[in-house]
Amino acid sequence: MSHIALEEWKNYARDEMDDHKRTEYEEHLYSCDQCMSLYMEAVEAAQDELPSIEGPSLYTEQVMERIPVERDPVMKPGKRPWYEEKVFHYVLATAMTLILMASGIFGELTKITTDFEKNQQPSFTENILNKTTALLDSVEEIEEQEAE
Incomplete structure (x- = not known):
């Protein structure tokens, strides 16, 4: 074009x-x-x-006056519900801790972790690494025997 x-x-x-x-x-x-x-x-x-627009600031003010004003709901500084108080959360956490301690859950958790550590089997990667090392060692032995 x-x-x-x-x-x-x-x-x-x-x-x-x-x-x-x-x-x-x-x-x-x-x-x-x-x-x-x-x-x-x-x-x-x-x-x-x-x-040209005469009095641009006046024009802006007129437009802004036409826009409805949205007001945010104002929270009255009244009393909050009891379950939103900080003291309630602290008391609840303390009560749950005491209940768990009394039931012996924390003791059972330590037993489970020690049992897990005792019965730990070698990982898959560790098994492959051991087999590869054994294979390389046997190849080296065969090469040494052939060299003699």
Whole structure:
């Protein structure tokens, strides 16, 4: 596609063309840097033709006044439920600890860990490592016997 004239880009910026042609021009902008610079000039020229907003801060204030104000629900500094109090959590943790200690659960846990450590079998990796080492040792012995 050939380059598009500045006047055409001005029409594009002012939205004075049909949708098919607009789509065609947009696709062309993706691939042509020269037309992109012409388009930027056209946008700047169109910007000068647009009416300016008088009192932008006043305009902003008017828009903000139209927006409904959403208020966050305010928590009243009243009494919290008993289950949200810190003291309740400390008392509960202490009671559970005492119950577990009295039932002997902690003693059973230590027995289980010591039994586990006593009955520990070599891991799969350790077995493979031992077999590989034995195989290499036997190969070395055979090589030494052949060398003699």
